[in-house]
Amino acid sequence: MSTDKIQQTANDFVTYVRKMKQLHEAIQLIQWDMSVLIPKQGVAQRAEVVGMLSSELFMMQISDQMGEFLEVLAQPEALSQLDPITRNSVLDRKLEYDRDKSIPPDKFREYVVLTQKAESAWAEAKQNNDFEMFRPYLEQIVALLGEFIEIWGYQDNKYDTLLNKYEPGLTVAKLDVIFGNLREKTIDLLQRIQQKEQVNRSFLHLSYPKDQQQKYSRYMLNQLGFDFSKGHFEESPHPFAVGLNPNDVRITTFYFENDITASLFGTIHEFGHAIYEQNVSHDLIGTFLCTGTSMGIHESQSRFWENMLGRSQEFWQHHFDGLVSHFPEQLAGVSAEEFYKAVNYVDPSLIRVDADELTYNLHIMLRYEIEKDLINGKIQVKDLPEIWAQKMEEYLGVRPESHATGVLQDIHWSGGAFGYFSSYSLGNIYAAQLENTMRKELPDYQEQVARGDVSQVLAWLNRKVYKHGKMLTPGEIMVQATGEEINSDYLVTYLEEKFKKIYGI
Amino acid sequence: MSTDKIQQTANDFVTYVRKMKQLHEAIQLIQWDMSVLIPKQGVAQRAEVVGMLSSELFMMQISDQMGEFLEVLAQPEALSQLDPITRNSVLDRKLEYDRDKSIPPDKFREYVVLTQKAESAWAEAKQNNDFEMFRPYLEQIVALLGEFIEIWGYQDNKYDTLLNKYEPGLTVAKLDVIFGNLREKTIDLLQRIQQKEQVNRSFLHLSYPKDQQQKYSRYMLNQLGFDFSKGHFEESPHPFAVGLNPNDVRITTFYFENDITASLFGTIHEFGHAIYEQNVSHDLIGTFLCTGTSMGIHESQSRFWENMLGRSQEFWQHHFDGLVSHFPEQLAGVSAEEFYKAVNYVDPSLIRVDADELTYNLHIMLRYEIEKDLINGKIQVKDLPEIWAQKMEEYLGVRPESHATGVLQDIHWSGGAFGYFSSYSLGNIYAAQLENTMRKELPDYQEQVARGDVSQVLAWLNRKVYKHGKMLTPGEIMVQATGEEINSDYLVTYLEEKFKKIYGI
Missing domain, CATH: 1.20.58 (Methane Monooxygenase Hydroxylase; Chain G, domain 1)
Incomplete structure (x- = not known):
């Protein structure tokens, strides 16, 4: 040639x-x-x-x-x-x-039509708290995904093929180790926390008028350095971020008038996604490489900004006064320390999206195990409600009393998104691993944050992660940035240090 | 076949x-x-x-x-x-x-590139008050349009071909008669008004905070019956309406804090465009017939709602209290009658978009005459500033002291939109003609408006105009609705009756 x-x-x-x-x-x-x-x-x-x-x-x-x-x-x-x-x-x-x-075109059309119908069926089933309404759709989805896996091929485990759609290079073999370690340590830590007294968080649930929250969210975005000339901020029922291109990245948030944390941390979370997209190299514009490299790495950024930075003592050392000046009545008499503890409460509950930073990963691992076993034919769709309830009890100590707050709570499966859930916990794991290296390379970054300066943090993340877009795989990002492959030890250490201190363990 | x-x-x-x-x-x-x-x-x-x-x-x-x-x-x-x-x-x-x-593809590309460059050149020329910067572009545009007309062909007058792009069936022969009549009567009426005392309108220019204006604009749209489930309302620098389809019609407005009339009548104006688009028959969805039939008929609706209805005594008889309740300080001591007169002031000025209801048409006719003569080679681009100034003086009694407030004020010519300006006055003419028939068929419509009820007006317009979309030509709409072709007598009568009463002539 x-x-x-x-x-x-x-x-x-x-x-x-x-x-x-x-x-x-x-x-x-x-x-x-x-x-x-x-x-x-x-x-x-x-x-x-x-x-x-x-x-x-x-x-x-x-x-x-x-x-x-x-x-x-x-x-x-x-x-x-x-x-x-x-x-x-x-x-x-x-x-x-x-x-x-x-995939033969007919098969693909069958899948598209099926998932469209399944989404409506799921919504109705959830509303009626009736798993049987959704069961046949989910069975067909699992069966079709099985056919697709046969076509696409797999090496060790059928489920690897689905994991790889969202996180290139990830396998069940790796994830079993990573998640196994995390699960064990999380459950242990949780049980010790539950023997301690709960922190007071009632002031987070006073009346926080929407227009004040809107003003504060915009203020916080400015504090973090969100570039409004390359982005847009709006309200929507389900908060999300989308990078149309690095010069037009849009985020949304939702306001609960009896809960300041939803818009506050929701906005910082979406900021984390947005700052990634805004900083992808302009050289990649016009290609599909011009975006975050994977769901997991993307989530590592939303989680880093929301939790590791946004829920840190140093962060609120600087920002608490600004928050109080926006909500003087609601936060009268509350100290920065009390606020920090309140937004880091740990309290097992049924719904994933409402979960705290520690127990959130248990919700994900439960779904991972179920998906893996379904795809490998080890369990059947009809048994899901019971399996779900058992695992909830085992990991979190709570048992759903309805399908709506149990197996039917998430939309993901109705759209065929098997393999996606893991990304959320991968995000936490990546974030802690990156943070560990950042602390070595920027030893005083936490003092900078305590002074309200995130510019070096941002520059470090940009150099290691953002600018590369999809030019590097998740694995390459991690090895180049931290010197090793994905490792959940850092998240375990981070969680233990943080919550032992908060709960006096 | x-x-x-x-x-x-x-x-x-x-x-x-x-x-x-x-x-x-x-x-x-x-x-x-x-x-x-x-x-x-x-x-x-x-x-x-x-x-x-x-x-x-x-x-x-x-x-x-x-x-x-x-x-x-x-x-x-x-x-x-x-x-x-x-x-x-x-x-x-x-x-x-x-x-x-x-049009040969090369020629078409030349035109697209030229108009893109011309728009930038126009903006710069206006900013620098320098006609010479824009002149060569305008000359090329006129020359290219001349070539297009030769290709497309014409019968009596070259300019007919351009008029027809925006108003099918319209000719110079017709427009000369229609506009001639209107110009003569308007100038006569204007001169008589200028001998009278000006109405007081200072209270329209007090401080009207933007957020209050926003609230009021939304309130007014609700009063008029704007269906927000099929439309969206937002702010933008240049107010406009767009009908994406009858179920998604969007309008914008702009707020001047020292002028309540801009957002007030701007919003009603765009409502007129929107209500037309929202009511086009759903049978036409998926075709290019699913929109207003012409620029002129579209403008007849914005003008009808803005001027004939929105600036009428009956309208403010009902709505003035609501306005006062939104702006109690600014309108303290002002009566509905004083407000009605103030928003109907007549005062010749240099800028088309700021013109009052009466003199607006003179701005249009000036542009019509210039375009017609340019296209027919009777005048040359280089002479435009002087021709413009002379006509302004002749028709309106004012003379621009700069190009920016004279010949360079509008963007239209830079985009090649010759033939478009007439639509604005056609809108006024159509609106008055339709209103004349409406008054016969709904004899008490003004009393209904005075009670705040526009439902029958809306139903009448829907039956005669809106639902047809582009299934009828402008001419067919007018003949079917009013029994005759376009006729500017009705506008003349309307203007004379209205302003003679206001100015006590």
Whole structure:
């Protein structure tokens, strides 16, 4: 193959992918609008617009044209001649192409229709607290995913194939070790905490008017250095972040008038996602590498900013006065120390999204174990409610009295997102591991935070994580940044040190 | 040609056009976002997304596929077999196809690039008050439009071809009569008003805080019956309305803290556009007929709601108390009658967008005459500043002292939008003509308005105008609704009756 031919094909490929990415950006913007401000009656028609554009994008991804590009460019001889960004872009598109192209179109359509129906069925089942309404859909989803895994192939464990969709390189073998260690230590720590007196957190649940919370959220974003010239902040029922491109990253939050923590830490959490997206290298614009490298690494940033920084003593040493000046009546007589302890309470409960920093991971591990066993045929869908309840009791000491607060609480499975849940705990694990290295390389970072200065923290994370986008895999990020592969010891140490001190253990 | 073949082609055509319309809706939404809330640094990248989608849409419009559809469906034999909506959709697309396809691609690209450059040049020229900076661009635009007219063809007057782009069926011959009558009577009335004492309007320019204006604008939209489940209301630097589809119509307004009238009447104006779009028949969704039939008829609705209804004595008879309750300090001691007179002041000024209801049309006619003479080669671009100043003095009695407040004040020409300005006055003329018939068919409509009830007015306009979308031409709308073609006598009568009473003539 001539160099000219390779170069010409590479140029055409770059142009083609840029167009795909523009289509993707249009879809993401329209979906943002649908989540945030579309008038109610406009949803149905807009969904058709999104459907049309998504179908166009999918057709471009699996087109003969794409096949021809990859046939030329994915050969070792060609790859070695490409610049690093184009090379990674080729490999990234090839992964998608092989995955999408291998599923027979009829099968894929069956899956799309099934998950659409399953989402409605799940919502109704949850509302009616009736697992049987959802069961047949979930059974079909598990069966279809099983077929897909056979097509895509697997090495050691069928479930690896699904984990890899969200966290490239992750396996059951690794996760069993990582999670096993974390589970054991977490349950042990939890039991010791439960013998201690609960911290007072009643002042977090006084009346916090929405407009004051809005003002404070915006103030906090400014304090953290959110660049509003490259981002937008709005309210929405389900808080989320989306990076349309590094120059337009949008976050939302939701306000509960009897709970200041939801918008406060929700906003900082989404800030963590946003600051990642805003700092991805501009060189990657126009490729699908221009975003966070994986769900887990992304979550490590939201968790780092929300928990490790945002729930730290040093952080509130600096920010508590500003908070009190926004809510003088609600926080009258509360000290920074009391506030710090209150926002770090530990209290096992049924609902994952309401869980505290310590017990949250137990909710995730329960789901991981169930997914793994379902996909490997070791348990059956019909037994899930009982398995769920047993594990909740074993790990958290609480037992759901309804399906709605048990096995039906999350939307994820109805959309077929098996393998996704782990990302949340991977985020905590990555974050603690990164923080451990950061402390060595920036020994006084906590003093900086206590002075309200996060600029060096941000610069460090940018250098190690953000700017690379998808040019590095999660594994490469961790090894380059911390010198070792993922390791949950750091999270265990972090949790033990933090909560032993708070609870006087 | 077999009926089967026609039916099959028609089905494919309908599907094809639906996809085009969805693409168009996506583009409009992204542009709405760019006008309203996009972060500053996101604009450049988003412009590329819009460029890509617009180019896709244009390619679909002039594709061989479209050519084949039209070759089959635009034949009389086929047209007669189509349902009315598909028939009109075919004719509508054929008009676009013939227009777009006839321009050589190089020529079209030249025009797009030229107008893009011209817009920047205009902005700079206006800022520097330097007509010479803009002159060469305007000369090229006029020359290119001349070439396009030669390609598209014309019957009596070259300028007719441009008028028709915005107002199908309109000609210089008609407009000279309509505008001639209006100009003469307006100037006469204006001169008589200027001999009278000015009404007091100082209270409109006290301090009106933005948040109170926002609250009031929303309140007024509710009073008028704006359906927020099918629409959205936001702030933006340049107020506008866009109907993405009848179930998602968005309007914006802008707040001047020292002028309550801008947001008040601006909001009602955009409501007029919005209520039209929201009521277009749902049968037309998925076609380009699903919108207002022309710029002029659209403007008739914004002007009807803003001026004929929103600036009427009856309207404020009902709404003044609500306004006072929102602005008790600013309007202390002001009566409904004084307010009514104040918002109907007449006072010639240099800037079109700030003009009062009476003199506004003179600004338009000046532009109409200049455009017509430019396109017909009777005047030259280099002489525009002087011609502009002379006409301003002749019609309005004021003379611009700068280009920025004279010939450079509007953006329109830089984008090549010759033929567009007339729509604004056509709107006033149509509105008065419709109102005249409405008064006959709903004799007590003004009493209803005085009771705060606009439901019958809305139902009447819906029946006569809104629901038809583009299924009727502007001419058909007017003849069916009022029994005659466009006639500016009704506007003249309306203006004379209204202002003679206010100014005691």
